[in-house]
Amino acid sequence: MKQEKSCGALVFRKNSGETEVLIIRQVQGHWCFPKGHVEKKETEHETALREIKEETGLSVTIIDGFRETLSYSPKAGVWKEVVYFIAGNPKGKVKVQEEELSEIHWVSAGKARSLITYSNDASMFEKALSYLNDHPEALA
Numbered sequence: 001m002k003q004e005k006s007c008g009a010l011v012f013r014k015n016s017g018e019t020e021v022l023i024i025r026q027v028q029g030h031w032c033f034p035k036g037h038v039e040k041k042e043t044e045h046e047t048a049l050r051e052i053k054e055e056t057g058l059s060v061t062i063i064d065g066f067r068e069t070l071s072y073s074p075k076a077g078v079w080k081e082v083v084y085f086i087a088g089n090p091k092g093k094v095k096v097q098e099e100e101l102s103e104i105h106w107v108s109a110g111k112a113r114s115l116i117t118y119s120n121d122a123s124m125f126e127k128a129l130s131y132l133n134d135h136p137e138a139l140a
Helices: 044-056 109-115 119-134
Strands: 002-015 018-026 035-037 059-072 078-091 101-107
Touching: 002 044, 002 059, 002 119, 018 044, 018 109, 018 119, 035 044, 044 059, 044 078, 044 101, 059 119, 078 119, 101 109, 109 119
Parallel strands: 002 078
Antiparallel strands: 002 018, 002 035, 018 101, 059 078
């Protein structure tokens, strides 16, 4: 079985005192969070930061203390591991990577819950929210 590994992050920001998350829509139509395949000898953090920059145009900071993994089979003969972090402090202007994405939006937690396509991504989102609730200083 072929093994794949991707890394990404749930990117959060404070906007007028409210917490917002960056959500992307893949060209295939599903809503999720920025992520992509590990290249060469990249670390997990390097992969996540590169993919966020490539897909969204934003530079972010990985927040220490959150590292969660999803594993699933996206197609026959492939087993995929996705490592997610939490990121904040977004800088730059949002720019859609048109080859892979159709939309990018900053949304509230409630709106994100209504958009996220896959249950494993929804579960990851809830874990990230729980972490931020327990560590409010993370986005300070």
